[in-house]
Structure formats: C-alpha cells, structure tokens
Amino acid sequence: xxxxxxxxxxxxxxxxxxxxxxxxxxxxxxxxxxxxxxxxxxxxxxxxxxxxxxxxxxxxxxxxxxxxxxxxxxxxxxxxxxxxxxxxxxxxxxxxxxxxxxxxxxxxxxxxxxxxxxxxxxxxxxxxxxxxxxxxxxxxxxxxxxxxxxxxxxxxxxxxxxxxxxxxxxxxxxxxxxxxxxxxxxxxxxxxxxxxxxxxxxxxxxxxxxxxxxxxxxxxxxxxxxxxxxxxxxxxxxxxxxxxxxxxxxxxxxxxxxxxxxxxxxxxxxxxxxxxxxxxxxxxxxxxxxxxxxxxxxxxxxxxxxxxxxxxxxxxxxxxxxxxxxxxxxxxxxxxxxxxxxxxxxxxxxxxxxxxxxxxxxxxxxxxxxxxxxxxxxxxxxxxxxxxxxxxxxxxxxxxxxxxxxxxxxxxxxxxxxxxxxxxxxxxxxxxxxxxxxxxxxxxxxxxxxxxxxxxxxxxxxxxxxxxxxxxxxxxxxxxxxxxxxxxxxxx
RNA sequence: CGGGAGGUAGUUCAGUCCGGUAGAAUACCUGGUUUGGGACCAGGGGGUCGCAGGUUCGAAUCCUGUCCUCCCGACCA
Numbered sequence: 314x315x316x317x318x319x320x321x322x323x324x325x326x327x328x329x330x331x332x333x334x335x336x337x338x339x340x341x342x343x344x345x346x347x348x349x350x351x352x353x354x355x356x357x358x359x360x361x362x363x364x365x366x367x368x369x370x371x372x373x374x375x376x377x378x379x380x381x382x383x384x385x386x387x388x389x390x391x392x393x394x395x396x397x398x399x400x401x402x403x404x405x406x407x408x409x410x411x412x413x414x415x416x417x418x419x420x421x422x423x424x425x426x427x428x429x430x431x432x433x434x435x436x437x438x439x440x441x442x443x444x445x446x447x448x449x450x451x452x453x454x455x456x457x458x459x460x461x462x463x464x465x466x467x468x469x470x471x472x473x474x475x476x477x478x479x480x481x482x483x484x485x486x487x488x489x490x491x492x493x494x495x496x497x498x499x500x501x502x503x504x505x506x507x508x509x510x511x512x513x514x515x516x517x518x519x520x521x522x523x524x525x526x527x528x529x530x531x532x533x534x535x536x537x538x539x540x541x542x543x544x545x546x547x548x549x550x551x552x553x554x555x556x557x558x559x560x561x562x563x564x565x566x567x568x569x570x571x572x573x574x575x576x577x578x579x580x581x582x583x584x585x586x587x588x589x590x591x592x593x594x595x596x597x598x599x600x601x602x603x604x605x606x607x608x609x610x611x612x613x614x615x616x617x618x619x620x621x622x623x624x625x626x627x628x629x630x631x632x633x634x635x636x637x638x639x640x641x642x643x644x645x646x647x648x649x650x651x652x653x654x655x656x657x658x659x660x661x662x663x664x665x666x667x668x669x670x671x672x673x674x675x676x677x678x679x680x681x682x683x684x685x686x687x688x689x690x691x692x693x694x695x696x697x698x699x700x701x702x703x704x705x706x707x708x709x710x711x712x713x714x715x716x717x718x719x720x721x722x723x724x725x726x727x728x729x730x731x732x733x734x735x736x737x738x739x740x741x742x743x744x745x746x747x748x749x750x751x752x753x754x755x756x757x758x759x760x761x762x763x764x765x766x767x768x769x770x771x772x773x774x775x776x777x778x779x780x781x782x783x784x785x786x787x788x789x790x791x792x793x794x795x796x797x798x799x800x801x802x803x804x805x
Numbered sequence: 806c807g808g809g810a811g812g813u814a815g816u817u818c819a820g821u822c823c824g825g826u827a828g829a830a831u832a833c834c835u836g837g838u839u840u841g842g843g844a845c846c847a848g849g850g851g852g853u854c855g856c857a858g859g860u861u862c863g864a865a866u867c868c869u870g871u872c873c874u875c876c877c878g879a880c881c882a
Contacts, residue, residue, distance in 0.1 A: 317843095330875080341874060397882040437882080471806060471880055478881075525882095532882045554882090621841050660842035678841055688841080 318668075320602045325546045332596060333475045336605045336669050346473040346480030350589070353669065356613035358483065358589060362463065364515050364611065365485065365587070368507050374459040374487060379441050381465070382432035387440045391565035397532025398436045401469040403480075405432040434467045439533065439558075439584060442488045443566040450490060450580060452571045457500070458490040476593035477550075477805055484588035490580045492570065494559070497581035498536075501557040504585040505538045508553035516591065517608040517721035518542050518598050519728050520552055521751075521800060523776025528760050534584075535559035541775045541800065543728045544597040547749020549775045549802035552594050555585035593805075598724050599693075605670025606693055608720050609713040616642060616649040616709060617671045619662045621678030628653070631677050634702060638675075638687075641706035647713065667692060672716050673709055693719050734798070741789045741801075745770050751802050755795035757788035766790055772801045 318331035333339050338354030350358065366376070382405060389395040409426035413419040435441065442460075449455060463485045473479050487504060491497040505522055512518040520540035530537040534556040542552045563569070563579035570580055599606040609615050618635050622628045635651050642649045652662055659676065666674055676688040687705060690697045693716050700708055731750025735741035744752045756762060756774065766789075767773050777799045786795045 324876095326876080343873070345873065394882075401881075468881085472878090530882075534882085537882085556882095623840065655840085658840050658842090658844060660840090660844085662843085664843050676841070680841075 318602065318604070321545065328602070329593075329597060330475065332600060332605060338592065338596075338605075339475050341475075344480075346470055348475050348479050350483075353613055354592065357592060357595075357607070357611060360611040360613065361511075361515070361591060362485070365507075365511055366461075366463075368511060369461050369485075369487065372459075372503060372507060374461045374489075376462060377460045378462050378464065379438050379445065381435055383435050383438070383441045385431045385433055387444050387566075388433045390440060390444075391533050391562055393561070394437075394439060394531075394533030398468070402436055403434040403467045403469055405434065435464075436466055436468045437584075437586075438462065438464070438466075438486055439488065439562055440566075443562040443568060443582070446488075446490055446580070447566050447568045450568055450570050453492045453573060456490055456492045456570060456580065457496065459487075459500075460489065461485055461487040474593075476589055476596070478590075482589050484586050486584060486586040489583045490563075490568070491583070492572065492581070494581050497559075497583050498557050501536070501538055501555045501583045501585070504583070505540065505553075505555040508555065508585070508587060509540050511587075512540055512542065512552055512591075513721065515608065515610050516595055516598075517610075517717055517724060518552065518594060519721065519725040521776060521778055523778045523781075523800065525554075525776060526760070526763055526774045526799075528763050529774065531556045531584075533558060533561050535561070538779075539776050541802075542594050542598060543731060543750060543802070544594070544805070545727065546597070547731055547803075549751065549800075549804040550590075550594050550597070551775070551804065552591060553585070553587040556583060558582035558584060599720050600670065603664075603695075604668030606720065607670035607672060609672040609717050612670065612672050613648070614650055614669070614671050615647050615713055616673045616675060617662075617666045618649065618651045618675045618677065619659050619666075620651075620653050621659050621676055623679065627679045630679070630682055634682060635677060638702070638705060642709060645706055645710050647706075647710060663690075667695075673712060675705075675709070691716055693723075732800075735789055736786075738789055742770065745772055745801075745803070749803065751775065751800045753798045753800055754789040755786035755797070756799045757791050757793035757795055762788060762790050762793075766801070770803075772803050775800045775802050775804060 318335055319327040321328045336353065337351050338357070339351055340349040342349045406428055407422045407426045408428055409423040410420040411423040413421045446458060449458060465481055465483050467481050470478050470480050489500050491500060509520050509522050512520045520542050522538070522540055525537040525539055531554065536557040538555045539551050540553045542550050544550055560579040560581060562582050568580045569577045571577055596605065599608070618638070620628065620631045620635065622631055639649055639651060663674065670692060672692050674690045674692070676690070681687050685702050686699045687702055688697055689700050689709070689712065691712060731748065733744050733748065733750065733752055735744050735752050735754045741752060741754055752772070763774055777797070781797045783797050786798065787793065788795050
C-alpha cells in the first residue's frame, strides 16, 4: 500500500484531506456533508472524551441524555437563539413512508403522515433542556443543576470539511442552572479553564482564552468565552466555547426559583461545548508531511514494536524479548502493539505507523539482541536512538512524556512566532497577507468597524484575550481611541 | 446555494472528443525466496464504468435527470 500525501507547502487543504483519509481517521459517506469516523479516529475521540468526561465529573457535573428532536414551538422560544440557527436546521415533517404505487419496490413519503408540529433536529439542545429544567427547578435548593450530555447534533452546512465542519458531528454540551449571576459566570469561566487545561495538557495544543465580540457571540448568550488555537497554515480555529447565558433561556422557558427569602427570580444559565472538530485542530496543529503526529496522552496507540529477523530462530529470540518488554510497558500503563505480521516488511510498517502518528516505534533485530539494545524512534522529531533493553520500558515512559512536552513546546513556539502586533492599517494588511497568524491590534470596539475589517481582509476578531493588558491606542482602521488590543486572524 | 473540476478493480488513474468483447500500476489470494526505511519471482481472483432514465442493432463513451466528493465564492451561533 503505497501511501503518500500532498505536502503542506504544495496544498495545505489537500494535505489535510489526504491525511485524514490515509491515516484512517475518517471516510466520506453517502450522505452529503456527513462523515464516517473510522475506528482509529474514533479511538482518538474516545480518549479525548474520556479525559474530558473525567474533568467534568471532577468539577461536579453529571451526564444525562436529552432527545434528538426539538418541537419547533420549543425551538423558537428563545428568539435570538432560534434565529441564529434557523438557516441550518434539518426538520422532520413526516413520520411514515409507504410503497410507491407508481414505482414498484420504491418508497415515498406518506402524505397522510404529516406531523402536526414539525420537529427540529437539534443544532444544540438549550431549548429542549430548558423546557425540561422548568420541571426540575422550584427553589434554590434545586440549584445548581450541573448536567452534561455527549451527543450528536446537526447543522446543515453548505460547505463541509472532514472534522472541521460537517453536517452532523459529535460533541458534548454542558447545561447548567444557577441561583446567582456570579455563580453562573464563575461556572462559565471554570469550564473555559477546563477546556484550556485539556487542550494544553492532553492535546498539547496551546490556546488563547478570551471573550468573543458581540458579532461573534453565541446567539442567546450574554457573553461567549472561547479558546482559540493557531494552525500551521496561520489560520485560527475556535477549539471550544463556554457561554454565560444570563437569564435569557430562563425567561424564554419561564424557569423561576424561590430564593432563601422566598422571592421568585429567573434562573441563571451557562452552556459549554467542544466537538469532534478538536480532532481537526489536533491534526492541523502537530502533523507533518509524513502523516499524523499525535500527543502520547491521547494517541490510540502509544508504542509499536516491529521485529526485524531472518528465519524462525531469530524471530523466536526476538519474540521472547518483546514479550518481556510488552509486559513491562503494559504494567506501566502504556498502550503497545507488537506488529509481527510477516506479510509486511519493516520499511512498510515504519511508514505506516508514521502515517498514523504512533508516538514511539521500537525496532528490534538480531543485531540489536546481540548488543542488548533496541532501536527507538520518536515520531515527533523522527530521531532514532539505540537504547539498552535493560530499563527500556522506563525510558520509553519518560520518552512519551518528553514527546508530549516537545509537541506542546513546538506548537507554542509556532504560536508565539506567529502572533504579531500591528499599529497601522498598512502594517495590519501586510501582516495578514505575508505572515498570517494572529495579529494583535487596537479596535475601537464597534461592530461596524469589526464588520468593515472583515469585509476588507477576511480577518475576524478571534477574541479579546482574558486578563488583557489595558493600554491607550488608536483603532487600526478608524484611528478612534481604544483601550486594548484584540486578536485578529483569518479563521476556520 | 452559485461557479469550476471530478466519480471506471480495494487504491491511484488511462480509455470518453470519434459508440463496437473493460485496461495499467499498485493492493489482494496461492506457492516460494525474503526481511535494518514502502521486497522479488511464478501463478490467480476481482469492476452491472456513481445511480436512474433516454437515443442506438450496440453506450464507460452521446442526451436528460439525480447523488457524492474536491477547489473558489456566498454562508458558517
């Protein structure tokens, strides 16, 4: 199987598509805009999901599951939210098919089976969840409600890309209800921190925490917080969002509670989510022209061992050593595979596991055994080392940590190099055209200016970084006064 | 949703203009030799040419419709 992918320099988009397909993460499907997540890609998602799920539970959240369908009347209750999503909703109008009288063996939608009320396939679940919460909440003693759900959602996208934007995708959505504004804001911020922690420490993906401008805000939210990451082509990608919803949904669904003084008030809300889009971010942040580069902490397979031998006798000797090593690695919690498939030669396997981004490869041959060593290759730097078999498992565990750190450091250095300040409009244009990346610049704070800049440059305000340095300046477009810089970029 | 390109063996593609028994490489299967960066020899299997109609004695090829993918644009809480 000769697998080659387009180089990043030649065509970054094509490189991404090739990589997803050839590394076996996903496939296209017979449904427009929908992908099949293949076992290797799903294993990656499972690892990400498990790590996040534990973080949610450690912060007091529980999982639940709400329906896929949302009655239209519920969906439209929170007007801004409904309006925001209206253009990309799939809608169920009928509940039955029947045999086509004019076309044997075919089916048609039964016109008799029109639903009295259409069902919206959830693009997000605020509506159905807040309709439910109404029945769960009466007093402050019922609060907070800290619920998360792992689910699929559908957004009818016109232009799709594997993992980055598909019509159906997997995600988690947290929906919490609180007795006070302060508590809800604290929750919103806490979950943003959880996301940033996950991105940096598990995905080795450095992110900027920030707040969205009103233009970019989630429809129905008071404030949208986000983590923004930078991809290797210099485009930004929103990797997660956490919304402070104020009392908007409580008002729309009439969810009130009695406080300690028996005074009625609307409940305060948050919602937050990350999706399979993170896999796209992971691929574009770390991988290279030879294939995926995966952080060891979420790689489906951390170590692969390839034997190199002539004849059964050598194979048996290698098997014995490898079995011992495998035992030690597994005991240390390392996922490891021994690929002694005789149908493929070592060189083929090397290329294949590089394509799949397995962080560490160990090759063991007769020559190594004589010297009591093994060849250890790391995927991130492609460096090869000859290490003693004694204590090899321990050294591999250390190496995995080092790789995790190195991938992060590399991505972090890239982001720093590609975050630049622009002080004039000419500088701003020049940076966007020549270097891409984040451009930190003053903005006068008006939606009109933001819109104008987007029109002229296709760059949007990714976020106003949290704990942003306050400094006097002049808006890069209008020259009006500004108190702080914001991060601009072209984005996915 | 508009413009462009494409869909033929598991994969990458040729064949389509000019209609006449469906091809190559690679992968796969069997046997053998091999094994330190995508092995070699010999033999073998595999495609209703995206799908549905139509024209024709005859359609991968011409016509109509439709589905899926890629690129550009619009859109994208």
